[in-house]
Amino acid sequence: MIKSAVTINLVPQIKTGPWIFWDNLEASMEKSAALGFDAIELFTASGNALQSETLKTLLDRFKLKLAAVGTGAGKVINGLTLTDNDSNVRKNAIHFIVEMMEFAAPFGAPAIIGSMQGNWVQGNSHSYSVGLLAESLHILDEHAASLGVKLIYEPLNRYETNLVNTLEDGAAFIEKNQFKNIQLLADLFHMNIEEENPSESIQKNFPYIGHVHFADSNRRPVGYGHTQMNSIADALIASGYNGYISAEAFPWPDPELAAVQTIRSFNQFFR
Numbered sequence: 390m391i392k393s394a395v396t397i398n399l400v401p402q403i404k405t406g407p408w409i410f411w412d413n414l415e416a417s418m419e420k421s422a423a424l425g426f427d428a429i430e431l432f433t434a435s436g437n438a439l440q441s442e443t444l445k446t447l448l449d450r451f452k453l454k455l456a457a458v459g460t461g462a463g464k465v466i467n468g469l470t471l472t473d474n475d476s477n478v479r480k481n482a483i484h485f486i487v488e489m490m491e492f493a494a495p496f497g498a499p500a501i502i503g504s505m506q507g508n509w510v511q512g513n514s515h516s517y518s519v520g521l522l523a524e525s526l527h528i529l530d531e532h533a534a535s536l537g538v539k540l541i542y543e544p545l546n547r548y549e550t551n552l553v554n555t556l557e558d559g560a561a562f563i564e565k566n567q568f569k570n571i572q573l574l575a576d577l578f579h580m581n582i583e584e585e586n587p588s589e590s591i592q593k594n595f596p597y598i599g600h601v602h603f604a605d606s607n608r609r610p611v612g613y614g615h616t617q618m619n620s621i622a623d624a625l626i627a628s629g630y631n632g633y634i635s636a637e638a639f640p641w642p643d644p645e646l647a648a649v650q651t652i653r654s655f656n657q658f659f660r
């Protein structure tokens with residue numbers, strides 16, 4: 390059964406990002422539950438920013454699950470990436486993600502590696518940078534095994550990374566490195582930019598997909614852009630996807646209405 394999730398951002402430094410709810414965790418979770426979402430996806434400043442007990446109490450009270458945690462704050466706040474030329478920076482990036490994984494694992498939730506993957510920088514070859522990414526991910530893949538959780542790797546569009554942009558390249562990257570616990574994030578906004586045919590790409594690379602970010606062509610809530618969601622939803626359903634469809638969209642026109650539009654679209658396409 391496909392499950393719905395909605396993003397909540399608790400990091401003030403990334404105020405302009407595509408997250409539905411902001412700031413107040415309790416109020417955001419109350420609204421999420423009232424609208425019928427199954428789960429929340431959280432963005433925190435670090436793996437220690439929020440007490441596990443606090444989150445557990447709120448998840449229990451509102452009967453919500455934790456779908457995943459984002460790690461982007463490691464780059465935005467601390468300037469860390471897994472492909473930095475400086476090995477100490479890479480080490481700190483791995484440590485930051487490990488803390489996030491350890492925060493999320495007791496809730497059965499994976500961490501997501503998106504912007505923390507960094508970029509191939511001038512002066513190095515593309516394969517050198519992808520090699521650095523693979524080296525970092527091997528360590529995190531093993532740590533995921535020890536925690537009994539998956540780790541989610543997200544191909545991003547070309548304006549956000551030049552390492553891996555499509556599901557196909559992501560799947561080949563996983564195969565080449567024989568990662569055991571790493572799955573791909575199919576972000577429908579990035580895919581709208583990079584994929585030749587999003588629904589075909591989902592069908593083809595389905596075994597590698599572990600999480601979905603639900604947003605329209607312009608990153609607004611689904612229904613407020615021009616993505617042809619029917620064929621994408623059909624591809625996910627036909628493939629037997631049973632993970633989360635998580636709204637990573639701008640809070641447009643405001644968080645409440647964005648959440649309402651998102652659950653309406655989720656129910657239209659997946660219920």
Ligand SMILES: [Mn+2]
Pocket residue numbers: 503543576602637
């Ligand atoms: Mn995303």
